[in-house]
Amino acid sequence: MQFKHPEILYFLFLLVIPILVHLFQLRRFKKEYFTNVKLLKELQIQTRKSSKIKKWLLLATRLLLLACLIIAFAQPFFDAKDTTNKGNELIILLDNSFSMQAKGAKGELLKRSIQDLLEELPENQQFSLLTNSEVFWDTDIKSIQKELQNLKYSAMPFQLDYLINQVETKKKNTKKDYVIITDAIQSESKKALDLAENNVVYFIQPEAQNKTNISIDKVAISQVLDQFYELKITLQAFGETKNEVPLSVFSNNKAIAKTIAKFDNPKTEIAITIPKNDFHGNISIEDNSLSYDNDYYLSISKPEKANVIAIGNLEKNNFLSRIFTADEFNFQSTELATLDYNQIENQDAIVLNELEDLPVALGTTLKSFYEKGGNIVLIPNTKNSPSLLNAFAKNFGGFSYSELSISGKQITKINFNHPLYQTVFEKKVTNFQYPNVKESFTLSGITNILQYEDNSVFVGSTTNRLGTFYAFSAPINKQNSNFQNAPLIVPTFYNMGQNQGKTGINAYTIGENENLILETILAKDEVVSVQKEGYSFIPMQQILNTKCKLSFGDYPEEAGNFDVIKANNSLKKISFNYPRTESDLTQISTSNFENFTKVDNISTVLNDIASERTSNEIWKWFIIATLLFLITELLIQKFVK
Secondary structure, three states: OEEOOHHHHHHHHHHHHHHHHHHHHOOOOOOOOOHHHHHHHHHHHHHHHHHHHHHHHHHHHHHHHHHHHHHHHOOEEEOOOOOOOOOOEEEEEEOOEHHHHOEEOOEEHHHHHHHHHHHHOOOOOOEEEEEOOOEEEEEOOOOOHHHHHOOOOEOOOOOHHHHHHHHHHHOOOOOEEEEEEOOOEOOOOOOHHHHHHHOEEEEEOOOOOOOOEEEEEEEEEEEEOOOEEEEEEEEEEEOOOOOEEEEEEEEOOEEEEEEEEEOOOOEEEEEEEEEOOOEEEEEEEOOOOOOOOOEEEEEEOOOOOEEEEEEEOOOOOHHHHOOOOOOOEEEEEEOHHHOOHHHHHHOOEEEEEOOOOOOHHHHHHHHHHHHOOOEEEEEOOOOOOHHHHHHHHOOOOOOEEOOOEOOOEEEEEEOOOOOOOOOOOOOOOOOOOOOEEOOEOOEEOOEEEEEEOOOOEEEEEEEOOOOEEEEEOOOOOOOOEOHHHOOOHHHHHHHHOOOHHHOOEEEEEOOOOOEEEEOOOOOOOOOOEEEEOOEEEOOEEEEEOOEEEEEOOOOOOOOEEEEEEEOOEEEEEEEEEOOOOOOOOOOEOOHHHOOOEEEOOHHHHHHHHHHHHOOEEOHHHHHHHHHHHHHHHHHHHHHOO
């Protein structure tokens, strides 16, 4: 037992006073007996004995009363169980990702968690609160009440390590109590173990009652008809779901098409046709689970002709003229000797078709072209040396060529997930007629698109997120290969020649830091903004001569249909969608939180901290004892004779 004011205990010496008084009253006197009271002697003896007992009882009671009163003023207490963490700062990490839209027993998980904080946190409790998108340092619940009530869901996932870094940077050399509130969907952490070792960490996991969900994952144009676009819509079902889900297509807030999506498998693709007009709207499904992934925003404008130049022997370039037709492409074929370097910058794609030489000047010019979003296709010549090819390839990435092989190979494998073929095949094809080559280089350090039977690369690609460099490992002239006669050649070169910005499809994913090349000239200090009703932002922008590169980073914060604005004029219509990383409510991972103390709510945390770290003050018991001894004294005075 310890005392807050131990100096008051010196007053215990005052207990000597009633003792001295009592002893004085008990001094012995000489007794004289008179004959007239002799008969009362026996009665007097009994009375004196009772009086002595009463005086001793009163003395003990008064001593105890006074002692309890003095000790009470000294404020005795017992130490708390946990004294080392008594001064810890409270840090709350709150997940406001889209998976927290799911409904629990008392409503949406995020809203319920916020309500618990508002109800249970004392007004004088100081804490810091971090969410996926917001930060509140050294505050109290009353100060941020409105902000919490209006807290929006974030497209950013719950990144525990990122939030920990923020706290540790801001709160260096301070001991902390962490309260982590998350549903643990798609949660990964490398710092969870260290966090639990160095801090007190509580884990609150709100759980959804219904974990079924349907999302629109992707929308693409599968066919361009005379009067219609055919859209291929990919839907993903998680958990047990209905067999049918209504689907609607809206353009400029008007419904233009409706259908029913049927789920025989968790993943289904449906086709729907829309008029071949400018489209600026969304595709929507009716699903009672998460709402953020029920809409897919899409902008479609009239496709522009892509500019393509084939550099090489004119005769060998003839097959390309049959692919890059005049209705969709501005195609040119030229010899290297007659190439106008000034035309390169205005192209969307350049095909280097079996050039015997690759001049340094050409490599330098094409490197600049590639950095500004252009596509390049390299078809080697058997007369090329690996050193020549590799010196040229250094301008575009880390891939390389090795020595020419004269052993024939068959092209047997297609990377269906590569962007080049994502909209080409309705289903994976394995029994197609295999093209072959006679002589080929070995191509390495590049993403495979088409492969030989030995898994080596026939066609590969590398990208800088603006342009794409496509490399063949073998010449495709008719003497060396029958690839020109294969059905695969048309979609391969057709998609290689397309500029993403000219296809007519403009749909981006928030947070993937995608880029857009605009055909526009910006004056000095002139900027381009991205706007929709009630919301706008200015992306990073880089001037590239006659073009402008826009980088979106983590913006916008909201999905929807936007306009790219320059001087109050709309240059382009684009759309943004939330990433679908939170759609699967069954992907719960709590392995990172096993070393944390799991609790049900914030009140349990506060009670635990209070019980473990609050000293047990017992002065009240001494006050009660003082009162009891006072009452005891009164009773002795009244009833003891």
